Amino acid sequence: MRFATLEYGNGSAAAIDFVTHYQLTPFEDLASLLRGVGGDLQKTADLTLEVYIPKEEARYLPGVTTPSKIICLGLNYYDHVKEMGHDTVSYPTLFAKFPSTLTGPYDDIEIPSVSDAVDWEVELGVVVGKPARNVTEDQAKFSVAGFVVANDVSMRDFQRRTSQFLQGKIFERSTPVGPELVTPDEVDYAKDLIIECYVDDEKVQSSRTSKMVTSVSEAISYISRITTLEPGDLILTGTPSGVGAGRTPPVFLHHGQVLRSYIEGVGELRNRFIKAST
Incomplete structure (x- = not known):
């Protein structure tokens, strides 16, 4: 199954993908839908409204607009660890984002006037469906509602001001997510999918x-x-090698460039970068 969060009226609605169209639900986004059905997306068929939106008219928002938390893994692909000059870590590197960092899968993204080092990081996003506390690895898969494409767009100059990543990762409306939530059965729990990123027509990441x-x-x-x-x-699960900061010399995003983030079977984001006026 596939789900999306769409603009509707003066707000938003979670919707089910029926190939040619979406059928809306009474929930404002996928996070509230998951909370409403206890993580069991099969129950949504009994909760749909008689409201249909053709695919070509859909206006997409981030799949989850109201997460209680966004947890990110840094340095989580071996080749990316190497290109960034780090040793392989013994434990996961974690940092957080806030809901205000999220933006839609096809939205323009501002290049902040205070940053000259805006970088790309295509990532697999995991949306939690059921509460997970002290779960084993075998139990963990039952907490997965589905997967989304994300890009952890990073302001490297801010990120490197201190030993903590946070300030370079939480600029408002800088993290595109979507376009749909794809349930685990559709992509074999995302165990071995192609993940790629393009700047305009140049492939910059592939793993x-x-x-x-x-x-x-x-x-x-x-x-x-x-x-x-x-x-x-x-949960954002980290990025493979090929980021701009890992190149010699470093390469960063500029006004007018289009970032495409692709994961096999899950979807693609397309975001144009616009220089902020102030």
Whole structure:
């Protein structure tokens, strides 16, 4: 099954993909839908409204607009660890984002006037469906509602001001997510999918999700021992090599460039970058 969060009226609505059209639900986004059905997306068929939106008229929002938390893994592909000059870590590198960082899968993204080092990081996003606290790796897969495409757009100059990543990762409306949530059965729990990123027509990143240091199940189990993962929470699982900061010389995004983020079987984001006026 596939789901999306769409603009509707003066607000938004979670919707089910029926190939040629979407059928709306009474929930404002996928996070609230998951909370409403206890993580069981099969129940949504009984909750749909008689409201249909053709695919060509759909206006997409981030799949989850109201997560209680967004947890990100850094340095989670072996080749990316190497290109950034780090040693392989013993434990997952975690940092957080806020809902205000999220933006839609096809929205323009501002290049902040204060940053000259805006970089790309295509990532597999995991949407939590059921609460997870102190779960084993085997139990973790039952907490996955589905997968989305994300790009952890990073302001490297801010990121490198201190030893903590946070300030370079939380600029408002800088993290595109979507376009749809794809349930695990459609992509074999995303164990070995192609993951790629393009700047305009140039392929800048290409790998497979099987090359993660910490797998999806390992990440959920590890995080759940620190904090309870709730329905609608979002986990970003790290990026492979090929980021702009890892090049010699470094390469960063400029006004007018289009970033495409692709994951096999899950979808593609397309975001144009616009220089902020102030």
